[in-house]
Amino acid sequence: MxxxxxxxxxxxxxxxxxxxxxxxxxxxxxxxxxxxxxxxxxxxxxxxxxxxxxxxxxxxxxxxxxxxxxxxxxxxxxxxxxxxxxxxxxxxxxxxxxxxxxxxxxxxxxxxxxxxxxxxxxxxxxxxxxxxxxxxxxxxxxxxxxxxxxxxxxxxxxxxxxxxxxxxxxxxxxxxxxxxxxxxxxxxxxxxxxxxxxxxxxxxxxxxxxxxxxxxxxxxxxxxxxxxxxxxxxxxxxxxxxxxxxxxxxxxxxxxxxxxSSLEPQVACPHSVDNVKPVSEVEGTPVDQAFIGSCTNGRIEDLAVAASILKGRRVRKGVRLLVTPASQEVYLESLKLGLLEIFVKAGAYVCNPTCGACFGGHMGLLAPGETCISSSNRNFVGRMGSPEAMIYLASPATVAASAVVGEITDPRRLMAEGRP
Amino acid sequence: MIVKGEAVIFGDDVNTDVIIPGRYLTTLDPEELARHAMEGLDPEFPSKARRGVIIVAGKNFGCGSSREQAPIALKYAGVRCVLAESFARIFYRNAINIGLPVLECPGILREVSPGDNLTVNLAEGKVRNDTKGITLEALKLPDFLLSIIRDGGLIEHLKRRLGTA
Missing domain, CATH: 3.30.499.10 (Aconitase, domain 3)
Structure with a gap:
């Protein structure tokens, strides 16, 4: 068995x-x-x-x-x-x-x-x-x-x-x-x-x-x-x-x-989780909101990889980056490791542990016509707010890189180019 | 157990977020939930469903979250039965548990047009399209699930079993 x-x-x-x-x-x-x-x-x-x-x-x-x-x-x-x-x-x-x-x-x-x-x-x-x-x-x-x-x-x-x-x-x-x-x-x-x-x-x-x-x-x-x-x-x-x-x-x-086996960063495109493309095919798509959190990707290693990208960089003007640790323990750990300071200095908004933006109940809902890149698990119509919003799912690294550039971005490329 | 109604058609992968969006889940009132049923796909659905309808859909109906508010919203909006090529498993269990009949019916989308009059025999697992004059075979529900539907849902079923009714 x-x-x-x-x-x-x-x-x-x-x-x-x-x-x-x-x-x-x-x-x-x-x-x-x-x-x-x-x-x-x-x-x-x-x-x-x-x-x-x-x-x-x-x-x-x-x-x-x-x-x-x-x-x-x-x-x-x-x-x-x-x-x-x-x-x-x-x-x-x-x-x-x-x-x-x-x-x-x-x-x-x-x-x-x-x-x-x-x-x-x-x-x-x-x-x-x-x-x-x-x-x-x-x-x-x-x-x-x-x-x-x-x-x-x-x-x-x-x-x-x-x-x-x-x-x-x-x-x-x-x-x-x-x-x-x-x-x-x-x-x-x-x-x-x-x-x-x-x-x-x-x-x-x-x-x-x-x-x-x-x-x-x-x-x-x-x-x-x-x-x-x-x-x-x-x-x-x-x-x-x-x-x-x-x-x-x-x-x-x-x-x-x-x-x-081999793999490049992947993105699930609107409006279904199985509409998955390599990041190279969707790079350049402008985003209004970026979300790092949820039961899928709100753990310490998720916040750490995002912080390693955001350190010394700024979230692009016109983009909101929400960071939601998955638990009080993750919150405390990221506080001790200095991750929260990196997020705040980068212009991210650090929220309390909650399902929050992922569930679309409160804390970061989307307006009609807006696009969000999210480290969460579902990109269904209306999941994160307006049924007329677009949701892309990706890793915390891809979300962080996209928040910096203001459009969907391969984190490997951003980091290799060493762009601010 | 016979269920009759007009067909309303949806496609594949109808998820629970479009059946009832998360932002309405703070209410426990089934009538309030019903007012937002299928809002993500068709905001007019509650007014269409009021007269009593049967949903006909493609594969993976009810995928996504475990929210039982999804079958509740459909049931109170006037949905008498859901026939689909296949169901997501949590929705399937939830629907039976709240007494909303669901049947897996391979090929159903090809044989039904919007507004067709359908008659569903739950015990026999047969769907008759009265408008087109054809009968379709659905996957028959196991007896223990039929008995939950017959009792009006899992709670009534359990009350009988535990003798608390």
């Missing part, structure tokens, strides 16, 4: 499972945020069960619209606080956490071998540590709160083997954009994507999170990576809780294997 099958077998108390089978699985951890949580809470109350199945296996995070940008948001936050208090559930309130997926990983709530469900589509990010993690809806979450169980179809798995080294200023984001472009927005519906190969073995945990995060943009149920020494070290530095190290057998079955 491969890692996904092993985790689902363990969760459903079976020795073996096969793709296509429906299993009734025990959930290890469940997560809600304030956009999906209040509906789940409402549905939970309707079921008529008084207490959640296990308060210690639920994590609640406020992240999409924090701090509250309207009375309506404030009410949703209040609903979350009251439920957390009533049930004794851990809540990462404003100022304590950040973007839910970053918080789940850096606070040790998602561990190898576990079945994690989150009421947010990017829950698949936790596959970076070898958990089987998938997004579900609010009503489904209410059922999990009541029973601790969920039905899941065991997915077929596509193995994506990556070889080759990244050039400077080419990043895991460019790799996953290339993969999304090849697989397509619906190319992995109901499937698991397992990333493997020497490039993955040498990749930082943050980079692995970026890869797994975007599995859902191909329709996948999850993205997952076999946990290695680096993953185990990361988890053990963040939690004392024990976990089972499940890994794919050497003779595991896969639906197909895909090979990826």
């Amino acid at each position: 491969n890692i996904s099958e092993k985790i689902l077998a363990a969760a459903s108390g079976r020795d073996e499972v096969a793709p296509g089978e429906v299993v009734d699985a025990k959930v290890d951890v469940a997560m809600i945020n304030e956009i999906t949580g209040p509906l789940a809470i409402e549905a939970f109350r309707e079921i008529g069960v008084e207490r959640v199945w296990d308060k210690d296996r639920i994590v609640m995070v406020l992240d999409h619209q924090v701090p509250a940008d309207s009375v309506k948001s404030a009410i949703l936050h209040k609903v979350m606080r009251e439920f957390a208090e009533e049930q004794g559930i851990l809540l990462y309130d404003v100022g304590l956490g950040g973007v839910c997926h970053q918080v789940m990983l850096e606070k040790g709530h998602a561990r190898p071998g576990e079945l994690v469900v989150g009421a947010d589509s990017h829950t698949c990010t936790y596959g970076a540590l070898g958990a089987f993690a998938t997004g579900i809806g609010s009503t489904e979450m209410a059922a999990v709160f009541a029973t601790g169980r969920i039905w899941l179809r065991v997915p077929h798995t596509v193995l994506i083997r990556v070889t080759g080294r990244f050039q400077r200023f080419v990043t895991p984001k460019d790799l996953i954009l290339l993969i999304v472009g090849e697989v397509g927005a619906d190319g992995a519906i109901y499937k698991a994507l397992e990333f493997t190969g020497p490039t993955i073995e040498g990749m930082s945990i943050g980079g692995r999170m970026t890869l797994c995060n975007m599995a859902v943009e191909m329709g996948a149920k999850t993205g997952i990576i076999n946990p290695d020494k680096a993953a185990v070290a990361y988890v053990q530095s963040r939690t004392d809780k024990p976990f089972a190290l499940l890994r794919s057998d050497p003779d595991a079955d896969y639906e197909k294997t895909m090979e990826v």
Whole structure:
């Protein structure tokens, strides 16, 4: 069996499972945020069960619209606080956490071998540590709160083997954009994507999170990576809780294997994530706003590569650059490393940890006719504000370089030319 | 379980951001959500859907975010059923869980024109285009999913199962 099958077998108390089978699985951890949580809470109350199945296996995070940008948001936050208090559930309130997926990983709530469900589509990010993690809806979450169980179809798995080294200023984001472009927005519906190969073995945990995060943009149920020494070290530095190290057998079955190697910076063009082109084909496109942040690319290494480009440079007049660390921890770390000073001196606007501009709820919405280059995960019509705005997705390095030049720019070229 | 309605057609990869944009998710009121249903693709959709319609779409319907507000907005706008070449999995589960019938129906886009009258037999997985006089085979829902739809959604289904109804 491969890692996904092993985790689902363990969760459903079976020795073996096969793709296509429906299993009734025990959930290890469940997560809600304030956009999906209040509906789940409402549905939970309707079921008529008084207490959640296990308060210690639920994590609640406020992240999409924090701090509250309207009375309506404030009410949703209040609903979350009251439920957390009533049930004794851990809540990462404003100022304590950040973007839910970053918080789940850096606070040790998602561990190898576990079945994690989150009421947010990017829950698949936790596959970076070898958990089987998938997004579900609010009503489904209410059922999990009541029973601790969920039905899941065991997915077929596509193995994506990556070889080759990244050039400077080419990043895991460019790799996953290339993969999304090849697989397509619906190319992995109901499937698991397992990333493997020497490039993955040498990749930082943050980079692995970026890869797994975007599995859902191909329709996948999850993205997952076999946990290695680096993953185990990361988890053990963040939690004392024990976990089972499940890994794919050497003779595991896969639906197909895909090979990826050499790479230049990639850009997903409007209005779909799989409309991916090498940066050279879109260089010169003028931008009004640039955004560095989100559960895809708001981690310390993302901010560090952006800062290395922005140091001693200025954001082009007429361009807004928003920088949103993915969590309080990332915020503090970038403060200590002096990254925030570099951003502010470059003319960037540093925002508090939140989903913010990526989600298009608050903090940096786009006007009709505007163009944004973003390190986030979706460029759908209206995602970041007006349905008449254009969104390009790229790596934090490409976003930073584009903010400096005022048009979509290959970061390798900007840095090679040493332009101010 | 029979569902009838006029066909409204959409293409491939209809995502949840165009079904209901993020900036409207601060409300839990289904009627308010319904007023913005499909705003990203067709701002006139809520007025068209009011009389009761069946959405016919291409592949990967409902891709993107896990927001359950997407099927809720459609259901309360007047959508009685969604027929698509394929669905994104979270939307698919969410729709069934809130009692909005969804059927995968390969080839559906070729056989239906806007405004055609459709009759969907959910239990049998058959779609009849009454205007054109043809019947299409959809992928039949497994019995346990049909029983969730029959109970009116996952909550009612669970209340029966747990005896809290």
